[in-house]
Every structure is written in C-alpha cells, then in structure tokens.
Amino acid sequence: MTERNSKAAAYHRRDLMALMLSAGAGSLLAPISFAQAQGKVPAPPAKPRGQVIAGISQEPTVFNPLMPGSEVDQGVWWQLFSPLWFIAPDGQFVPDLAREVPSVTNGGISADGLTWKIKLRTDAKWHDGTPFTAEDVKFTLDLINTPGFRARNRVGHSLVKDIAIAAPDEIHWRMKRAYSPYLSILALTFIVPGHILGKAGDPNTAPFNSAPVGTGPFRWGERVAGDRVLLQASTAYHGSGPHLERIVFKYIPDLTALYTQFRTGQVDYLGIGGIPAYFAKEAEALKGVRVIRSPTPFIEHIALNLEFAPFADKAVREALYLAMDKQARIDAIYYGLPVATESFLPRESWAFEPQLAVHKHDPAKANALLDAAGWTRGGDGIRQKNGVRLAFSNSTTAGNLGREQSQQLLQQDWKQIGAEMKIANMPAAVIWGEFWQKSKFESVTVGSNFMIGSDPDVTPRFGSRSIPAKQGAGLNTYQYQNPELDRLLELGASQFDQAERRKTYGQVQRIVRDDLVLLPVYQSVMAEGLKDGLTGFAANINCSSNCWNMREWYWAR
Amino acid sequence: MSFVNIDRTDGLPAQRFWSRPGFKRFRRHKLAVFGTLAIIALTLACIVGPWLLPYSDTYIDIRARFALPFSGPHILGTDPLGRDVLARLLMAGRISLAVGFAAMMIAMAIGICVGLVAGFYEGVVGAALMRLVDAMLCFPSIFLLLAISALIQPSVPSIVLLIAATSWMEVARVVEAQIRSLKTREFAQAAVSFGASNKRIMFRELLPNAVAPIVVAATLNVAHAILAESYISFLGYGIQAPTPSWGNMLESAQSYLTSAPWLAILPGLAITLAVTSFNFVGDGLRDALDPRMDLP
Amino acid sequence: MSAFLLRRFAQAVLLLFIVSMIGFAILHLAPGGPLSQFAAGGEMAQQDLDRIAEQLGLNRPSPIQYAEWLGRMLAGDWGHSYRDGQPVLHVIASHIGATLELMLTSTLLAMLIGAWIGILGAIRRYSMFDSLATVGAMIALSIPTFWFGLVVIYVFSVWLGWLPAGNRYTIGDGSLLNRVHHLVGPVMVLALVSTAVWSRYMRSSMLEVVNQDYVRTARAKGLPERSILIRHALRNALLPMITIAGLHVPTLLSGALVTETIFTWPGMGRLFLDSINYRDYPVVMGILMFTAVLVLLGSLVADLLYGIADPRISRSG
Numbered sequence A: 001m002t003e004r005n006s007k008a009a010a011y012h013r014r015d016l017m018a019l020m021l022s023a024g025a026g027s028l029l030a031p032i033s034f035a036q037a038q039g040k041v042p043a044p045p046a047k048p049r050g051q052v053i054a055g056i057s058q059e060p061t062v063f064n065p066l067m068p069g070s071e072v073d074q075g076v077w078w079q080l081f082s083p084l085w086f087i088a089p090d091g092q093f094v095p096d097l098a099r100e101v102p103s104v105t106n107g108g109i110s111a112d113g114l115t116w117k118i119k120l121r122t123d124a125k126w127h128d129g130t131p132f133t134a135e136d137v138k139f140t141l142d143l144i145n146t147p148g149f150r151a152r153n154r155v156g157h158s159l160v161k162d163i164a165i166a167a168p169d170e171i172h173w174r175m176k177r178a179y180s181p182y183l184s185i186l187a188l189t190f191i192v193p194g195h196i197l198g199k200a201g202d203p204n205t206a207p208f209n210s211a212p213v214g215t216g217p218f219r220w221g222e223r224v225a226g227d228r229v230l231l232q233a234s235t236a237y238h239g240s241g242p243h244l245e246r247i248v249f250k251y252i253p254d255l256t257a258l259y260t261q262f263r264t265g266q267v268d269y270l271g272i273g274g275i276p277a278y279f280a281k282e283a284e285a286l287k288g289v290r291v292i293r294s295p296t297p298f299i300e301h302i303a304l305n306l307e308f309a310p311f312a313d314k315a316v317r318e319a320l321y322l323a324m325d326k327q328a329r330i331d332a333i334y335y336g337l338p339v340a341t342e343s344f345l346p347r348e349s350w351a352f353e354p355q356l357a358v359h360k361h362d363p364a365k366a367n368a369l370l371d372a373a374g375w376t377r378g379g380d381g382i383r384q385k386n387g388v389r390l391a392f393s394n395s396t397t398a399g400n401l402g403r404e405q406s407q408q409l410l411q412q413d414w415k416q417i418g419a420e421m422k423i424a425n426m427p428a429a430v431i432w433g434e435f436w437q438k439s440k441f442e443s444v445t446v447g448s449n450f451m452i453g454s455d456p457d458v459t460p461r462f463g464s465r466s467i468p469a470k471q472g473a474g475l476n477t478y479q480y481q482n483p484e485l486d487r488l489l490e491l492g493a494s495q496f497d498q499a500e501r502r503k504t505y506g507q508v509q510r511i512v513r514d515d516l517v518l519l520p521v522y523q524s525v526m527a528e529g530l531k532d533g534l535t536g537f538a539a540n541i542n543c544s545s546n547c548w549n550m551r552e553w554y555w556a557r
Numbered sequence B: 001m002s003f004v005n006i007d008r009t010d011g012l013p014a015q016r017f018w019s020r021p022g023f024k025r026f027r028r029h030k031l032a033v034f035g036t037l038a039i040i041a042l043t044l045a046c047i048v049g050p051w052l053l054p055y056s057d058t059y060i061d062i063r064a065r066f067a068l069p070f071s072g073p074h075i076l077g078t079d080p081l082g083r084d085v086l087a088r089l090l091m092a093g094r095i096s097l098a099v100g101f102a103a104m105m106i107a108m109a110i111g112i113c114v115g116l117v118a119g120f121y122e123g124v125v126g127a128a129l130m131r132l133v134d135a136m137l138c139f140p141s142i143f144l145l146l147a148i149s150a151l152i153q154p155s156v157p158s159i160v161l162l163i164a165a166t167s168w169m170e171v172a173r174v175v176e177a178q179i180r181s182l183k184t185r186e187f188a189q190a191a192v193s194f195g196a197s198n199k200r201i202m203f204r205e206l207l208p209n210a211v212a213p214i215v216v217a218a219t220l221n222v223a224h225a226i227l228a229e230s231y232i233s234f235l236g237y238g239i240q241a242p243t244p245s246w247g248n249m250l251e252s253a254q255s256y257l258t259s260a261p262w263l264a265i266l267p268g269l270a271i272t273l274a275v276t277s278f279n280f281v282g283d284g285l286r287d288a289l290d291p292r293m294d295l296p
Numbered sequence C: 001m002s003a004f005l006l007r008r009f010a011q012a013v014l015l016l017f018i019v020s021m022i023g024f025a026i027l028h029l030a031p032g033g034p035l036s037q038f039a040a041g042g043e044m045a046q047q048d049l050d051r052i053a054e055q056l057g058l059n060r061p062s063p064i065q066y067a068e069w070l071g072r073m074l075a076g077d078w079g080h081s082y083r084d085g086q087p088v089l090h091v092i093a094s095h096i097g098a099t100l101e102l103m104l105t106s107t108l109l110a111m112l113i114g115a116w117i118g119i120l121g122a123i124r125r126y127s128m129f130d131s132l133a134t135v136g137a138m139i140a141l142s143i144p145t146f147w148f149g150l151v152v153i154y155v156f157s158v159w160l161g162w163l164p165a166g167n168r169y170t171i172g173d174g175s176l177l178n179r180v181h182h183l184v185g186p187v188m189v190l191a192l193v194s195t196a197v198w199s200r201y202m203r204s205s206m207l208e209v210v211n212q213d214y215v216r217t218a219r220a221k222g223l224p225e226r227s228i229l230i231r232h233a234l235r236n237a238l239l240p241m242i243t244i245a246g247l248h249v250p251t252l253l254s255g256a257l258v259t260e261t262i263f264t265w266p267g268m269g270r271l272f273l274d275s276i277n278y279r280d281y282p283v284v285m286g287i288l289m290f291t292a293v294l295v296l297l298g299s300l301v302a303d304l305l306y307g308i309a310d311p312r313i314s315r316s317g
Helices: A003-022 A027-037 A071-080 A134-145 A182-187 A255-263 A277-284 A314-323 A326-333 A363-372 A401-416 A428-437 A483-494 A498-515 B002-007 B021-028 B030-052 B085-121 B123-138 B141-151 B156-183 B186-193 B198-209 B211-235 B246-256 B262-289 C002-029 C046-056 C062-074 C088-123 C128-142 C145-159 C176-210 C213-221 C225-254 C257-262 C268-277 C281-309
Strands: A051-056 A085-087 A093-095 A115-119 A160-167 A170-175 A218-224 A228-233 A246-251 A269-275 A289-304 A383-385 A391-395 A420-423 A443-448 A518-531
Touching: A051 A071, A051 A255, A071 A218, A071 A228, A071 A246, A071 A269, A085 A182, A134 A160, A134 A170, A255 A269, A255 A277, A255 B246, A255 C145, A255 C257, A269 A277, A277 A289, A277 A401, A277 A518, A277 B246, A314 A363, A314 A401, A314 A518, A326 A401, A326 A518, A391 A401, A401 A420, A401 A443, A401 B246, A428 A443, A428 C046, A483 A498, B021 B030, B021 B262, B030 B085, B030 B262, B030 C128, B085 B123, B085 B156, B085 B198, B085 B211, B085 B246, B085 B262, B123 B156, B123 C002, B123 C281, B141 B156, B156 B186, B156 B198, B156 B211, B186 B198, B198 B211, B211 B246, B211 B262, B211 C128, B211 C145, B211 C257, B246 B262, B246 C145, B262 C128, B262 C145, C002 C062, C002 C281, C062 C281, C088 C128, C088 C176, C088 C225, C088 C257, C088 C268, C088 C281, C128 C176, C145 C176, C145 C257, C176 C225, C176 C257, C213 C225, C257 C268, C268 C281
Parallel strands: A051 A246, A051 A269, A391 A420, A391 A443
Antiparallel strands: A085 A093, A115 A170, A160 A170, A218 A228, A228 A246, A269 A518, A289 A443, A289 A518
16 A cells, blocks of 8 residues: 555545544444444444453553553553543544543633643442542542652653542642643543552552452453453443453463464454464465454664764764665565554554655665765775774564564665674563663664654653653653754644644654654554454554453454 | 503403494494484584585575475575575584584583582582582573573573583583492592592593493483573574574574474474484493493 | 481572572673563653662662562562562462473373383383384484474364364363363473483383393292382382482473463463563562472482482482
C-alpha cells in the first residue's frame, strides 16, 4: 500500500466513525456496530458465554495498575479496571467512569487550563459490590503522588493540587500549570478502590496487589504462578459486555512454542507480542484461524548517541541513512509486514505529518557525502577523520531474530560506505538499564512509542532538559539539544486546540526528520492471530494494549 | 641414581606405540576407530573446507534466501539472509571444535591440579579443595553464564572460560578419587619409603598411573564442551552474530523448523556427529587403557 | 562417625555462606537491574527507575544489602519477589510440583529402562544387542536435548497431531489421562539422554562386578548363572548406582531448563531462567540456596554410601 492510499483509507474510516459517534450509536459499541450494521456478524450472546485463552510470551506479575508494569500486565489491567475515559482507535475520547470527557468547550476544563471539573458515573460498582465514588478518584491521584509509593511515573499527576470532592459524583482539582497531555495520561490511568487500598498498611505490599478489585468488565479469578491468570466475567459491569465467561492469559515464554500452540488450537488469541513476521505468511494460510494486521504505535528506529563523535556530524547521519536498504529489510526480513516511515509518530495519529522528506537507498550518494565531509578511507576500507574512525557498535535486545538479521544486513550495507558496525546485543535487563537511560550506548536498534496515549508531546524524548545523562529528567537518551525544538514543544503542550497543535507538532516532526536525530525505519505492524469465530477484536494504537476491548469479544458460533 | 629406572618394568624392552596391547585393543574397538576417523575428517573439513568453497560464510545475498539443499549452486542451501549453509557449517565447526578443545584443555589443567593436590595431601588441604569443588557444583551453569556474559561481552574467549569453569569439577573429582586409591598401592608406598619428594611422587608416580581415567575424562570433556557451547548459544549467551557456531545456527533455525527444516537439521547433525565421535573415542580409550581387561 | 558427620555439617554451613556471598556478588555485579524491563516500553524514565530503586533499597552498597538479606534469611524470611511481591518460598513451592512431576517420571523411567539395557548389555557383551545399545546410547548422549525437543514437537504435535504441543494439562480438564498425555512429550525428550546415561553406568558397573574374584568363585562353585547374577553381582553393581542417584537429586529439583521452556512446563528451571532475566534477586538467591543445600546433601549421602561400599577409602575428607 502506498502512502497516499493508506492515508485516504484512514480519512475515510475516520469520517465514518465520526458520523456514527455523532449519530449516538453508543460509544462503547462503536467498533463492532459498523460490521453489525452490514449484517455480516452475528450479534453478541445475551449472557456471557465461553472462554478465550490469550497466549502471551511474558508473564503478567503486577496487578496494581499504578505500579510499574509491562505490556502484558496492562493487558490484564484493561479487564480488571476502568479509567475515567479511554481513547478509541480513531482517536476520540470516550468516557468510561466519567459521565463526559472534560474539555474547554463543555466547561470541564477552564479556559486557562488550570481548573478541572469531572462529572462521574453513579452506576459503577467495584467487584465487591461497593459503589464507585469521587473518593476513589481522589484516592488514586493522591496515592500516585505519595512519596513512598512505587508509582510508575508521575508525569502530569505531579501537577495536580487542591483535589476537592464537590459531590459523590463530581470531583474538582487545579493544575500547577496548563498541561494538555494530561487528558491522554488520564486515559491510561486506572482508578483503584480507596476503601480497600486505603486500609492497607503499605500499598506497595498490600494483599490487594495479588487479589485486585476493580470496576472493570472482568473480575479476578486466580493466578497459577508461572503459568496463567484466570479472569471471570463481572455481571455488575457498568458498560456494555462482557460477552465471555472467562479469559485466561496463558504464559508461553518461547515464541515458537506460542505459535505452535496457536496452530494446534490450544491458544485462541495470539496477541500483545503477536505472530512473528516469519510465521505471519504461513499463519495466514492456516485453516480455522485468521490473522489481523494491526498497526502499532511503535516506531522501529536506529537510536544514535549524538554525543558520540562520528554521530555528531550530520553528514555521517545522512550518509548512514542513505546507505540503509530499508525496503530489503521490510520485504525480506519482515515479509512486508511493517510500513516504512519517516516520522516518529504512527500514521494513525491525528498529529502525523505526511509531508516529510522520503528515504532513498543511495549508497553512491552516501559515499559522495562522506568524501565531501572529509571522511577518507583508511587502509582497511573504514573511513576516518581527524583520527576518529567511523566505527561503532549497534545493540539491541538479544534473542530478537528479526532484529538480529536486520543488524547483519545493515552491517554489510554500511561496510560498503566505509562504516564499521559491530553487533553488541545484550539481554533486556541489561540494555534498558543504565546502558540506554544514561546514554552509554553508541547506537541501538529499538522500537519506541513516542506518544503518551494519543498525545504527541515528545518533550521527554527530545527536550534538552530531558537528558538523563546530563542530569535531566526524561527519555532524551539521544542527547539531542535544539532550542527551536524546545520552544515548539513548550508551545504544543500548552495549546488545547487540536488544529493548532497539529501545526506545531508537524514542525516538530520536520525538524527531527531533517536533523536525523534518529534514523527512522518503519512503523511496526503486528500480526495478531485469532481463532475463527472470535469476534470483536479491534486494534487501538492509542491504548497500551490491543486487549483493551476484550469486553466486546464473543464467540460468534 | 639407579632408582631413576624404578619406573620401567624391568627387563622388558620398550614397545612400539602401535603394537602396545592397549592400542591393539583400541584398534579392535570399531566404534572408537570410526570416531577417530570422523573427528579427523571433521577437523580437516572445517580447517580446509572454507578455503575451497566459492562462497563466504558471512556474505548476505538477500535475493538468494532459503535456497533448498542440493538444488543449485549452494550445495546445502542458504539461510534466511542468503548465506551459504555449507560455508557457515564449516566455519561454525572451526569455532565449535576450537571452543571444545580449548575449554577441555583449561578444564583438564585446573581439574588435574586440584584433584592431584587434594588426593595426595588429603587432610585439611584435601578437604578444603574438595569442598571448593562442591561449592562450584552448587552453582547451576546458567548462573555462571549470567555472570560472565554480564561482566564481559560474550566472545569466544569468554565462552571457553565459562565452559571450562563449569566442567573442571568432574575432572577434579575423578582425579582425586583415583589419586587417593593409587596412594595406597605398593609402588606409591615404595616410592615414599625410598624418600622421594612429594612433587616427584605426585607427578612421576601417581599421575602417570592415573592417565587412563584422565584421558577418558578429556575426550568426554570435549564432547560435553561442544554440547555446552550449543546450549549456551541457544539461550542467547554464546557466540554472537555474525560469527557462526553450530549452537547459534540452531538457535536462529528453530523458528524455521516448519518452513526450512534443513537449517535446523544440518547443525544438529553436525553436533551429534562430533559429540558422538568423541564419546566413541572416549569409550574405546576406557576399554583400551583398563588393565583389568586383560584378565579372562 | 558422628565426628565425621559433625565435621561435614560444619563444612557445609561454611560452604553455604561462601556460595551465598559469591552468588550475591555476581548478581549485583551484573549490569542491569529488576526495573530495566519496565523501562523498555518507554513509560519510565531514569528518574522513575532511580526513585523506585531507592525505595527497594537497591542503591545501597552491596555488602549492606547482603548483610540485610543474610539476616532476614537466618531468621527464616527468604524475602519477596520483585516481580509479583509474593514470598520467595511461596514462589518456589508453586513451581516445584511441576518440576518434580516431570523429573521423577523421566528419571524413574530412565533408571528402569537404562538399568535393564545396561545389565543385559553387560551380560551379553559384544552381542548384537550390546553393540546396538552402545551405539544407540552414544548417539542419544550426543543429541542436543533442545534440538530433539523441537523435533519431537514438530513431528508429534504439529505434523501427526498425536501429542499436545506443551503445557501440563488442558485448562479445564485436569484428569489423570490428560496429564499423562501431556507428559509424554517432555518425558520422551528428557528420558532419552537419561536412559543412555544410566545404561552406560549400569553396564560398566555390572562389567566391573562380573569380573571380580567372588563372581568367579561363585561360578567355580557351580551356582546357576542366574542366581549369581541376581544374588551377588546385581546387588553389588547397584551400590554405585545409588551413590550416583544421590548426586542426581539436585537435578530433580532444578529441572531441565530448556525442555521446560520448549514444552511450556511451568517448573523450577523456567522460574530460574525468568528470574535471572528479570533480575529478580530474591528469587534467584532463594533458588540458589535451595539448590546448594540439595547438592551438599546429595554429595554427603554419596560419599557416605561410597564409604560403605569401599572400606578402603579412608574418610579423612
């Protein structure tokens, strides 16, 4: 699919969705009602029926949604808990525990962005029967900001002050400064019960953490450590669904074993990690299952440490980018699954900038560029300038087959222009620690989600005050510093009008692309496997997991 | 001193190597002979082979990926990146065999020293050393894998050290038990009564008579080392890409078991062949060097 | 005898201290930490990692952390997992059942079949059976188990569909038949190598015994061959087997790491691998100490039995 076609299709779909939503089709049913309207899919059962076994390659171990968790943990949280609102696949905010999403237009957010007033549902109940109230929201926000509590992160939450409970179903607070991404942050913040966690002596080790109680469509069943987590349908759920009696998250650490069990029917849904690209084609030909290609918000790129001598030279970055054979990588190693990209935002994002310079594979031009910049070839064929060799290491998580093959391909490509790349892979526990955070790497092959929910605020990623290696607070491990970019990022975070923000972030993407802060490769597309008859699945780049709407899933036969 | 000649069995002339009874027995052991020939053939192939082939083991040719074996210019087909499988197999053989031998050498050296000293001196020193052996055996090899792979970037030398570090204990145990029992024999006690120094007794009396189990242990050690290397590489802590080893070829082939089975079968066969050969040789040596075999 | 036991006990305690110190040091020297896996998603930045590391006490110097760990350990508190907050002993206990099930089955099977093959091979030395058994055992010993496991899954689960592709039992059906059905695959893989090993041990042990003087005497006395074998030879041949079995006890509980991963068997081996990958220090140390105790116990038992079998070996160790 060319860039233009996919864009057109996305706009078409988006218009349709907007139309349906405005027609009041029921926000939580939006993803399926379109298909149902076409009469293709049978309606969900009246009572919850059947079970789904979701195969995942990491073990979910954290069940308190405010503590640090991985993607698989989030998959479980989406079933047990509810946020105030969530973001649908098309980018629209849909209220969940709140009655409506606050905005400047409806008065929920004051014009200066500092006062927030949220109206909450009155019919939501915790799994133990206690009604959900504004106290729980206050408790959640307070808990996150409690110094001794191991909260995941406090971005946005730390700006909240003066929380006041106006009524059992209404909560007000003030922000220390206007911060529009907070809307997205709250879309990913689950509310926890104040009446249970509040009574625990230490929330970090409360019994709640291994027997959670939430307001979500499923309640806690049991956990067999090292093997699986079982969730049961909650009959008192305030939204639509659930249509399944049980969900089992089955932990299968080996990707090949996971795929094999999907093949042999022991696993109904293969998601979160998805089917590896090298099995995707084969999987699509299998009977009894279907493979859905879901775009993800993860952008695969080569992260460069800009303080490392050769990378500080823009000519080197441009040459390396020119010499990269992106298409071969996508077509051959990933079987055409992902989509080449120039931006750090996924194409489904409202802020995605389509008019960026397009990559061309041109080793001759790369050579010319390096020659002109003074990088002369040494005796061994590797370029050097002022005593600095164009030699560096590239690291990624060990055991990732696709990336390992990509690295080897890149190594050969770059050798041709006189750059020596050494492969230095390491296990996940090592690479994402200080090696990555404190910019101790030279280059890393990584896939990152630059958005917060659906918000394109990338201040933590590219802001000059966000460099951990320089005592900053953030994720700017590239060590990029650009005052113009800082100005634009500050502007974007204080604007509330989407059209204006789109302009701002368009410029941000242009600067990042032209400066080649990182070498963008592709936007990851996941191949998720579903057994035939399992309906309701909808990919969502704005949520942390594609399991976000399991309450809508059901067996069609 | 005339006591120097006490080592030789008096009267009998020195025999030629290949007509010694031990070697005769070895020759009769068909499997051991097969094993020896296989090892020699494999080693030669791995050393000379890559030079004779037209393809390099690291050249990536994306258009030629997944070529079937026996179906074109690539004799054994190509891997997912288009590299010639035969070339990679032979180069990997170099690495795997070299790692096996080197690890064995180091493990033997450490194990013999520790076992010799422990078995000879016994007492506190012996107990301390054997407890050290016990302590080392307490660590599962995966734990030591973590240690070395975490502290140093995994490379051929570090893998060799790692494998040696997890296999010297068996050698030490075998040697210690052997030395301890040999010490009670007449010839050793005779040497003591003649006033021979400790070092002399250890290295010139006891050790030569313990050669049999040591040699057997050595061959089995190489076999174990080759398997260990494949195990380590399978877990991802071994030889890193793009250097091929039989272990990491297996590791990257497991995802293609259904679509390109030859990628997994060939390295697996190579490992099995090499390890089996060493085991055969070890078995043959054990039979050949066991003096009690001469009894009816 | 009691002096010997006392001495060994003291040595064992000292050893456990050393093992724990070395283990702790290695774990904490290794780069990366328990929170790195959460940072992979980009949700957490260095300041978040630092904040939580401080709360967990991970930024204090290693010797202090070790002293604390040791103190708690001696008081009976093995600590809590960093991943799910459960007590370490609880975590280990929840994984041991699976491993025991797998290892006991495969070891017993391997010992029975292996012993039978070995004894038969020793009695009928150089016969066709013996030659085949020897070659077979050698090849079985040389096959990488993970490779064999993959082949078994491919052939029996994917291609033929006779066996499930992993797991202990089908969710919802915990019947004995179902469990046995799921055991076949991994036991086949594990038992292959074990059987070969036991058959080799048994064969060489039997051969040694059969060549002894007392067997020749029994033959000279005119006793029937069968009764010689069973009454005299076998009993003496089995003795070293027991000591070797003692040494294998730790493996019963450490599990077969790679087999458990390939067959999705929720056992100790996989727990250990996962805990190391995620730097779950308390669980790793817990398993390490657990294994160490077993190894020392097995070594003591083996030495004791060896001493009984061969009185010439002085027990000065």
